[in-house]
Amino acid sequence: MGTQLPFGDELRAELGEPEGSLRLSSSPRSRVWRVELPASTVVVKQLVDGPDADERYAREVAALRLAARAGTPVVPALLASDPGERVLVLEHLEHQRPAGDWIVDYAAALARLHATARPDDVGVLPRWQGPNQADVESFLWLAGALEVPVTPAVSGELDDLVARLDRAPGDANEGVASFVERRTPKYLGR
Structure with missing residues (x-):
């Protein structure tokens, strides 16, 4: 897996042709880009090769899908994925300075996240x-x-x-x- 934007034919068919991309800094375990698509700006994240890369990818996809159940969002939406390249396409959220009482919002979001779990999710x-x-x-x-x-x-x-x-x-x-x-x-x- 190289450093070029991993946006294959299936992602292009589903989301459109990328109009531009900017590589962002990330951990050594992933590569991240901000990508302009015809309808929106997205974040493309690719988990890089490593002994546990497939497991990390599976965990992240599963966690994002479980978290998406929250009535009020607690994580960016997973818009598409490419398991073969371990790529996630996520909703882009603009950075906002947290409010002075951010801890209350954080606790509420954490409670909403935990409330998404069901017994059959084990x-x-x-x-x-x-x-x-x-x-x-x-x-x-x-x-x-x-x-x-x-x-x-x-x-x-x-x-x-x-x-x-x-x-x-x-x-x-x-x-x-x-x-x-x-x-x-x-x-x-x-």
Whole structure:
């Protein structure tokens, strides 16, 4: 997969011919472009090759489809996809400065997102892989590079946290679906 805009024939037939694109900065695990189409501006995201690229792509597509159930949007809409190239075409949202009480809107959006889960969604998302020892080492390295003081106990606490997360049963989707099934009548008036 190269750095050229991955917008194949099927995407062109569905969404139209790109009129222009601008490569945006992104994580090393993806490539992102802002693309002008005849009807709108979109974001094209391609997950790059790697040992878990197909799983990351499947997780992101599934999560976007589940989140799309929210009555008021909580994520950009997934407009189209190309699984062969691991490409997502997303609604483009203009940047807006958050309001002073942004935390309230964030909490409300998070609640709407969690309310989209249903008991039959268990297993829809691939099992989440928590942080591991490499993540602990990376975090400690970053703290050192930023000259943030780290007490000797922090490394042990992070190791313990990684071990606890590794032993946690099920997955986030399963837990949310179970919670929603038990609490939906009370909290959402159903």
